Amino acid sequence: MSSRGNPPPARRDARRNRERLLECARRAFADHGAQAALDGIAREAGLVVGTLYRHFPTRLDLLYAVLEPKLRHVVNEVEAALGLEDPWEAFRGLLEVLCAAQAGDRAFGDFLARRFPGDDRTDAVHSEICALAQRVLGRAQAAGVVRPDVTGADLFLLLWASSRVAEATRHVAPSMWRRHVYLALDGFRASNRLDLREPAWDTDQLYRAMAEPGKVFHGEEPLRRAGEAP
Template structure:
């Protein structure tokens, strides 16, 4: 019997398989917690949700940036794809409005991703690379949309960042009490960005006053 086969010991492939399973468990736990609670979830909470010890978590992901990078890389790929799709739209104004709605919808579907879009993670190299790529594409989209005469000349790229920050706040505040409220915000903001004669998608209904009150009552 070799040392790898001795009782109580695992072979190197088995150890690697265990490590990969732990990594996947940690990532799935982080996805669940980030999606419902946002990025303020502690690493200790992620470890508890995954059913692993803090040491195991630290071996797989030494920092929060590393974990965020692993969890949200696929969503940042979708973010970059949305930018590319908007640039490919033969109507730049439609591409612009659809892009804004798409990105805000992605935020609403995942509170963690809502936070990722409004924060920087220097240690999350894949995320930051996609963010930079998408930003460059968005600058082109702005220029093309302005050329149509439908996007206000004074619109700046920072205005989208402000919208994403506001949208993240609305999503967190309304949660399941008035979950469609963000759509009204986005509809109103598109009207603020547009010139008077610009074609716009229908304005979503205002949130129900009782639902909004419940959301307000729950907000600290």
């Protein structure tokens, strides 16, 4: 019988198993994105995939457990950017926080691309980040430091582009995405702006792009059994 205040061995084992699964999943999702092979995660943790299934009934349960601490950190950082006195610095800080969060973390990039439809947890955090970003953008435009024709969809397109730059250069120059972001930031400035010959996307067009094949993540699928293709 376990001593008072100490969990029984089975519970301690379960907690250790969960922590190992999260550690291995964090690496796998960062390297391979939201569709990382789940049986590989279990194998790296030294466990069978059935144990993974008991702790995380769906892929999205595991993915959210991995991303949730980083998501809360990003929300806090975006809120801090919103609190900056200089509207331009707040705008620059917003984009740098979001692009830095996804650099080297393909799963977080997948989250920003909204590959997790139909889940209240991810929808709530995603909506919170979008609302904060819109406030930062609106404040910068009201101050006259960001061009008035920039939209939230334009910010998403920059995030997608920055994600590809970070992915393509990570083994040679892992910080090159910052140069790309700063070049893009210069294009957002209100002064000396060029006319944009392509209209901005509306919300419907943006969501349709997010739902293209290869971008949609079906998070409620049951975890695959060992030996099945990822």
